[in-house]
Amino acid sequence: MTSTVRPHIAVAFFGGALGLSLGMIGFGDFAELNAMFTFGDLRMFLTFCGAVVVAGALFFFFTSDRPKGAPIHRGIVPGAVLFGTGWAISGGCPSIPIVQLGTGYLPAVVTMAGIAVGMRAYRKLNAKYFHFDGGACAL
Amino acid sequence: MMAYWDWWMGALALGTITFFYHMLVGRRFGVSSSWERVVHWKVEKRAELLDDIAMSDAAAFQAALQEATRAEFGDDSSSVAVAAPPLQPTPPPVSESARLPLSASLTLLVMILVGAFTAAIINGRFELRTDMGPAFADIVVDGPLMWPTLFVGGVMVGIGTRMAGGCSSGHGMSGCSRLQPVSLLATSVFFGTAVVVSTLLLKVI
Structure with a gap:
């Protein structure tokens, strides 16, 4: 097996597993998502927190490196506010519109188009005005 | 219609996916970065070519790197690139954090769709709707x-x-x-x- 094929197999497996899990949990269901954000039902909130704890425990016990992460720049907070607002009104963090489409919600294509336009716009805005350092090399 | 997973089942699934993705793929698990690579596929394709050039021609690599830096951060970054020390004519080491093929990022997004469709079939929630x-x-x-x-x-x-x-x-x-x-x-x-x-x-x- 070549080195080009191997990452595709691994990524394909984890992509499929993520889509399957998100669909079985209900992240593509707007009613469930709104119930999570308004604490009307704690199931998905606990899922999110529990996933962080599970991954954290695995990283802590089975890895030795402790990456410090990307630098904190002036764009983190406004970017997170924009993302949180967009997630709440469209139901789409970047993987969720794909999950919604896989469940049969055709308008999710419009959310995906919006995400693509937003990402292209941000790169231009960052090059021209913001100059935020995303710290890609530190990830 | 099947009920959604209990919270602990979802937590176990997402937590283990996050960990094993990092261990087996060698990169931080993040969907938005895959999105961004696919959205900017022309630039990313050029970056993949840069990697190839870097292995054989350091001067051409430096020129292309400056061009890519200007594209990312604007013209102000040219002074930084010029002030940087010249690259040694040795190929950069290939580490576990080396760039994934662009097509792998697309594969991730497509397989999320396949996985979600499978889930919708399994739990009986698939319905085409506008x-x-x-x-x-x-x-x-x-x-x-x-x-x-x-x-x-x-x-x-x-x-x-x-x-x-x-x-x-x-x-x-x-x-x-x-x-x-x-x-x-x-x-x-x-x-x-x-x-x-x-x-x-x-x-x-």
């Missing part, structure tokens, strides 16, 4: 206004995730599970904002 369901219509907007609302929401997600440097998988699960300060800050802000906006949508608007 709306976003009754909850979206009740809580956010109904009728033709749905289309611009989804588009604007998507634009906010696209700009926001790139400005904040990650999304619910990259910052939320990968970064928070490793207690990285930037991820803890970003996650608390985007989740807190989503709580406020969702509450306003549900109870006020």
Whole structure:
């Protein structure tokens, strides 16, 4: 097996597993998502927190490196506010519109188009005005 | 119709995916970065060619790197690139953090779709529809206004995730599970904002 094929197999497996899990949990269901954000039902909130704890425990016990992460720049907070607002009104963090489409919600294509336009716009805005350092090399 | 997973089942699934992705693929698990690579496929394709050039021609690599830096950060960055010491004519080491093929990023997104479709078939929820369901219509907007609302929401997600440097998988699960300060800050802000906006949508608007 070549080195080009191997990452595709691994990524394909984890992509499929993520889509399957998100669909079985209900992240593509707007009613469930709104119930999570308004604490009307704690199931998905606990899922999110529990996933962080599970991954954290695995990283802590089975890895030795402790990456410090990307630098904190002036764009983190406004970017997170924009993302949180967009997630709440469209139901789409970047993987969720794909999950919604896989469940049969055709308008999710419009959310995906919006995400693509937003990402292209941000790169231009960052090059021209913001100059935020995303710290890609530190990830 | 099958019930959704209990919280502990979902937590185990997402937590182990986050960990084993990092261990086997050698990169932080993050969907928005894959999105961005696919959206900017021309630039990313050029970056892949850069990697190849770097292995054989250091001068051409430096020139191409300056061009890519100008494209990313604007003309102000040219002084930084010029001031940088010349590259040694040795190929950069290939580490576990080496760039994934662009097609692998596309594979991730396509397989999320395949996985979600499989889940919808398994739990009996697959239904082709031209709306976003009754909850979206009740809580956010109904009728033709749905289309611009989804588009604007998507634009906010696209700009926001790139400005904040990650999304619910990259910052939320990968970064928070490793207690990285930037991820803890970003996650608390985007989740807190989503709580406020969702509450306003549900109870006020």
